[in-house]
Amino acid sequence: MADRIDVTEALKDLPLWGAHGGDRPAIVRNLAFADFNAAFGFMTRVALLADKVDHHPEWSNVYNRVEVLLTTHDAGGVTDRDIRMARFIDEAAGAMGAK
Amino acid sequence: MADRIDVTEALKDLPLWGAHGGDRPAIVRNLAFADFNAAFGFMTRVALLADKVDHHPEWSNVYNRVEVLLTTHDAGGVTDRDIRMARFIDEAAGAMGAK
Numbered sequence: 001m002a003d004r005i006d007v008t009e010a011l012k013d014l015p016l017w018g019a020h021g022g023d024r025p026a027i028v029r030n031l032a033f034a035d036f037n038a039a040f041g042f043m044t045r046v047a048l049l050a051d052k053v054d055h056h057p058e059w060s061n062v063y064n065r066v067e068v069l070l071t072t073h074d075a076g077g078v079t080d081r082d083i084r085m086a087r088f089i090d091e092a093a094g095a096m097g098a099k
Numbered sequence: 100m101a102d103r104i105d106v107t108e109a110l111k112d113l114p115l116w117g118a119h120g121g122d123r124p125a126i127v128r129n130l131a132f133a134d135f136n137a138a139f140g141f142m143t144r145v146a147l148l149a150d151k152v153d154h155h156p157e158w159s160n161v162y163n164r165v166e167v168l169l170t171t172h173d174a175g176g177v178t179d180r181d182i183r184m185a186r187f188i189d190e191a192a193g194a195m196g197a198k
Contacts, residue, residue, distance in 0.1 A: 036155050040146045047139045056135050060159035 002079035010078045014086050025078050026071035031098040033064045045092045055081045101178035109177045113185050124177050125170035130197040132163045144191045154180045
């Protein structure tokens, strides 16, 4: 099982992410795309990776907006798996012009 | 602009849907699939239709679960567009073994 990383520590290298305000350690990012097509295209790229590495975001979508929460359930907090996923999300979102 | 339909009226023919408990008229359905792959496959089918008809669900996904909310922003409530989308969702979800 992956080791938990302190959320504040994890966020040091992820300036576009914040700490989840809820009841468990998690990191979150809100993204806005040009339209629904771009937002869902982004989600599809993330979904393909998520299914491949068996590590899934919790996320919601309203038109051009996507909110992503990452945490590792088995570990009860944020791990390297979330950081790797967050980096991929930042890369994919940047390539698709997300704000 | 499409005419608003009373939520109670709309739900009569949509037994798998409920009224949104929030601050605006909307209908909701919670779905559970076999796994993430099935859940996102379902979302992709819905997304393709949504983009085609320019009517988009508000939705969230956690692993095999999907929560969908339908409302028509322009009309400030539920319209035929939501009912048509709900019927497609029921059909697509049924075909993919959703509970």
